[in-house]
Amino acid sequence: MQERNIVVTDRNKKMGEKTMKILIIGGVAAGTKTAAKLKREDRSAEVTVITKDRDISYAGCGLPYYVGGLIENREELIVNTPAKYAGLTGVEVKTGKEAIALCADKKEVIVKDVETGAEEAYGYDKLVLTVGASPAKLPIEGTDLSGVFQMRTPDDAENIRSYVEENQVKKAVVIGAGFIGLEVAENLKAKGIQVTVIDFASQILPNIVDAEVAVYAKKHLLKEGIRVITGTKADAIMGNDHVTGVKTSAGLLRCELLIMAAGIRPNTDFLQDSGLEMFKGTILVDKTMKTNLEDVYAAGDCVMVTNRITGKPQWSPMGSSANLEGRTLAQVLTGTKKEYPGVLGTGVVKLPNLNIGRTGLTEEQAKNAGYDVVTVVAPTDDKAHYYPDAGFFITKLIADRESHKLLGVQVLGNGAVDKMVDIAVMGINMGAVLEDFENADFAYAPPFSTAIHPFVQAVYILLNKINGNLVSMTPAEYAAGKAKDYKVVDVGLTPSIRGAVYVNLSQVNGEIEGLDKEEKLLLVCAKGKRGYFLQNRLRSYGYKNTVVLEGAQFFNDVKVQHAENAVSPEEETRVKALGFLRDKTTLDKFNGRVITRNGKITADEARTIAEAAELFGSGEVTMTSRLTMEIQGVPFDNIEPLREYLMQAGLETGGTGSKVRPVVSCKGTTCQYGLIDTFGLSEEIHERFFHGYANVKLPHKFKIAVGGCPNNCVKPDLNDLGIIGQRIPQVDMEKCRGCKICRVEKNCPINVAKVVDGKIVIDENSCNHCGRCIGKCPFNAFEDYTNGYRIYIGGRWGKKVAQGRYLEKVFTDKEEVLSVVEKAILLFREQGITGERFADTVARIGFENVQEQLLGDELLSRKEENIKAQKHLKGGATC
Template identity: 60%
Template sequence: MNIMIIGGVAAGTKAAAKLKRQDRNLNVTVYTKSSDISYAGCGLPYYVGGEIASREELIVNSPEKFTALTGAVVRTGMEAVKVEPNTKTVTFHNLKNGAEETEKYDQLILAVGADAVVPKITGAGLEGVFTMRTPSDAVGLREYIKENSCRSAVVAGAGFIGLEIAENLMAQGLQVTVVDMADQVMPNLFDVEMADYIRRQLQERGLRIVTGAALEEIVGEQRASGIRTSVSSINCDVVILALGVRPATEFLEDTGIAMDRGTILVDKYQKTNVEDIYAVGDCAQVYNRITGKGQWSAMGSTANITGRCLAKNLTGEKAEYGGCMGTGVVRMAKDLNAGRTGLTEEQAKTAGFDAVSVTCVSDDKAHYYPDASSFVTKLVADRQSRKILGIQVVGAGEVDKMVDIAVTGIALNAKVDDFDTLDFAYAPPFSTAIHPFVQACYILENKMSGAFETFTPAEYAAGAAKGYQVIDVLPQPGIPGAKWVDLGKVNGPVEGLNLEDKLMLVCARGKRGYFLQNRLKAFGYTNTRVLEGGITVNRVKVPSAGGKLTPEEIKRVKGLGCLQDKRYPDVFNVRVITRNGKITAQEQRDIAEAAERFGSGAVTMTTRLTLEIQGVHYDDIPELLSYLKERGLDTGGTGSLVRPVVSCKGTTCQYGLLDSFDLSEKLHERFYLGYHGVTLPHKFKIAVGGCPNNCVKPDLNDLGIVGQRIPMVNYSKCRGCAKCQVEQNCPIHAAKMQDGKIFIDPQICNHCGRCKERCPFGALEEFKDGYKVYIGGRWGKKIANGRPLSKIFTTEEEVFDVVEKAILLFRDEGLSGERFADTIARLGFNYVEDKLLHSEVNKEAVLKKTVKGGASC
């Protein structure tokens, strides 16, 4: 029996290996277009991120090794171009010598897989545009990033592969933007509220996400420099297309093999409609185990399973494929994983089920164990049969264990109640005493019985809670504008709440809300709902009563960069952080659009070179912040923290001693962003000046950096001219002729560099460039001029080191409410200077301290 297999990755090699194990007498030959076989396609993103060190680690087997292990023959570089079912022949194009070869088969297995989708748009063929399908793709991307010192990337596609590659690009230090034409991440994989939770979590970790944006063009001349979408343009150094895959079956169109949108139709035994032709893997359509309908499952797991089943079917055994469930798991960050299987709630309803769901938050292991975290779980079931239909899980831990339990349950037609008493493994490092999956089942059972009456996150987002009073059930008051109820003291009707009032009970996860609901029902309350997932999953907003906000809420909003317009009770100006005043043209447009949508339409510039969107109503703040975040823009710049760094335009003035923009951007990243969660005794402002003109007043900041150009006079070239050009051109008269030679008074010279090359004989051609650092300045109610440290710093790293020492010293030895200038005055300048220039700082110990900030704005 001559069995020909076209395709040598997952399904093809699995079928070949199993066929030879089943029957050593079979003649099995694998033909593949690639030079590689059996490579780890799912590992490609992790090669890009560096976790997989070498290309060789991605290759599971070489052709030679595979033949030695299995006995199947492998022919690489063979592209199938035509299949003739009548003559049972396949024509190949030999990529090594260009010849065409025709081979006969008795049985043919099509395992040709799928190709990455590359849209037909301008720029798709530019250098710096990559897909992520083969080892060569991953190798090429990693090398391109290194060789071109890439700092930013755009990933088109927010599915599994897109988010995996985004994580690994961020691990390489790139700023990453993910765009998708759908209105959510993970479209068709997660329900919208779970996808929204994932999006917020990723954005908090620094990933920029733009949804509802169709890719229209890749911009660039020779290489990619950005993209244009249906909503905006984004600059970047490299573009990765993760838009999905399509079956590589174009060469089969005239064979008579039945296909649906390019996928080969097969029965439960992988047989096509053509005699002796079978199909497995990414090129074949399987079926959904729950609905029984055809489904494409381009997954390595499906490929391996169906490849093995086919081999058994061809060798006399009966191995019916049981169907797929769309199972998948993904790591999106070091502490953020997501997994799913079965039907989403939306898919279940579309399939005709009476779907009911619950969204809950549970510990992933014993809460007291050191690395304990939580699972956000959405469990979907059929209300009438009570059978489980699907699950979606997000968390820092092993979400796959939750998904795998659901897979088993769905496959065995298990009901929610069937898990109640199952003896799952328990120990504090691994799980909770009642398994988190079982907890989700309990909660759903309570909901189906009516004991737990709720709003789902989707219902709440759609406005179902309108007219309900928000009741804060957190251990301490934490929901601005809500009435707080102390759960432990509820032993009867709650003062101020009538028995018929519509009450929405909100806590961190939903558990305390359920406990309060249970008590309130016992005391006669008839209209309570618990918000599933609490404030962990939902963004809860309490409408202000008559426009009046509490002082606590105003303080909270101010911490987000929203400053109250004192003329109104509920109108704010929102600070958009810039990189020392520099923003891109697209960011300008985005800010202007935000001002039009959410504010008065006006944008102002602050003295700290941030922008303020004017006239934003309190109720519009969450939408505005989300809109800006999606476009890579942040708000803030208030509180007892390192403030946004400002600078002059150092390279465009007459001095131009340093690239103040570049230096201030680096300082901004290291200390405004890098120290953003570090509370200080008061605000700490940093300014960079490109020359001694001090346009941005560096010496009126807590720490100021000024570019320096120190003259190094070559006296052997000084002719002692009667009319010295250096003396004539010194703007501050620090240069004078003295005893027939030029003398530059170090007590007067401000190192402006204007004397450079003024001497026609070359006495002033050499200079030492550096940085002067001022400490202890401030402006405002109590102005103080900073004093310069005695050392002139000559490298950026020296500057970064002294800035960090100053911040840590202020945190360590400053008193709450005092500015850095006050700290220096109290400790003494000489003491502080010695600390900054000559002492080591225990950064870890200083950051562990508890510090109370005193900034009021």
């Protein structure tokens, strides 16, 4: 070790002194938990916590939600301040102190003051290393650019949130599709930012869930508007002073914000020459959390513990296990005979409208551990199906075929997936086999669960599979092409699989005409139950080769090869909601509407649309009157592949149904007459109301147009709501000379500017505020002006035409304009009658009434109950 100028503090243990001096390096989860429990177990212990950061005991797992605004104040993330923690526990806390070397032979840690650089040696009787881990810094150019962040501390979260607000960030890229990366993506999306997540692995949540579960979750994220690209490497971060994009193996991804969440690495570099036994940066410990060095222990994100099922080493950097390890270690240090039993890798993540939880081994991990693995994928209700807000669980159970021992679980759902995971955790901890769950008396009431608990239902299905009562095909096997030689049998309540043989379960009382007893039959229903019932019935009638598809249509994209029959009305309605309208000259071809936000797309997006048209459609693209691009001639079976192809590029289909429609915009300030940035405003409206209100049903379609001037190119006054740029002249009458030929009068396009009695006069009630008069007076009487917005409501064209009327106020604040847009949508939902257009609503309740509501705040105060109300379930739009 190099020579250092060191001040030695009076912390070395003296002969005969009974007080145990414990030094803890690191003050977040494991460190503070160890210290607090130590003082509770032994008040005489002298416990000191040293940490480099100014914060201790902060909620690292809550950081993404602070960025998204769900957690409003930074203080809410700080569980304890150093002073408060010291007062509660009696632990001495020293912040701003960085451990830089361990001298185990001297029982000293060399510590540097981060502000002054001064070094000193801290002695100890027992040393606890809880140094945690930090985000891995990518070895690429550009990581130091402004707008590039990591996500580990409250300072990181605060800096990201400030940067987003100060720079009005519109596009972000998150590198890393693990828990933190996906949580950050969700919260950025909630702030109206377009988010792309990339990961070098072939799936999201690598080593956390199995591939088929990851595929389902990825498709869900794409549908929610979060672009996800897997199998993609970041090569360089682009920009001069600030980030402008990321160069990847999938091309250039433009962004104004980049979050690096591609894994973490233990903060153990300073321990490399200490003699400490480590593996890939993690500290190796035994079951008492002791290292190979005398009186040196470790816990938390920096240690390698054991897997509770396999007994093999596992790195599991989670806040939950860090706390458990710290508590156990404190008891060990104070003389309790106790061991830390290891981890299961339990985790849960919240995504937009989907939660994912897991514990134990994945299928792949279980196979690698030598188990004879058997699995099942089981969709179930999460509570009584008739109860309001009932949702679903998709549960994958992993077990050992011979012993029936439960090895792992993965659960997806829009509700409490954690309770499903927690049942599995307790079962695995107790060494449970599947039969132990068969008659488990779990809590039941319609608001909470189903009569037979969803976990128990999944166990029943897996036991049926093991016992041979159920012969099934897993989603992974189906995706790999195992069903190639099978005839698909649709066992749904109604026919829903195009090209499949439909069988009405309730009418099966013997052999089925058209189904051979020897041929391979794949039985598919909505969730799997009816398929199992049919298999059971067919078996008694001599059918030998029936297989039920696990997860059924709920989890799998089921297609019949070479299906040529017409699309059912139900399927036609379903894909219409996705933006695909059937070409009436064909049986199964559709025209898919690609949303362009406001009629403006990038060259990359245009190329993607053209490629998609060639790959999945006829190769032709048309423009609609709403400035969406429509890919022509898409066969029904190509709809989902086309949508996924577009979503990978950040594009989406849609623009139909009784909801807020895509915004149309003129060219705004790129036109010689444009007064406002229509592209910018319409993009904000698109994010706030087309996306933000995507799931809100209205009485009918609601169309919005933004025009840059009163020339009315995109007909704002013939939309349900229209916004027109205004330029209001501020006339300086003292400068008016009353010219015989007035240039202002001559240039007024609608002839409302008149010279009367030697002075220019403009009729305010007739002026349309086009701004053409500005700068025309040679004596500068028309130099000053105010930019603003005029809002029209109640227009429409089509079968019936209605001219919209403008609100009496000319708005000068863009946020106020956006607020009026939202209030108009809320008013239409609350007071409109299903099937009527907004123009009808305005006419029925009166323009003055509507105007008064739009200029007030009552509609916003009722927003939450309005959105939650079960209204307009059908809607009136037919296209």
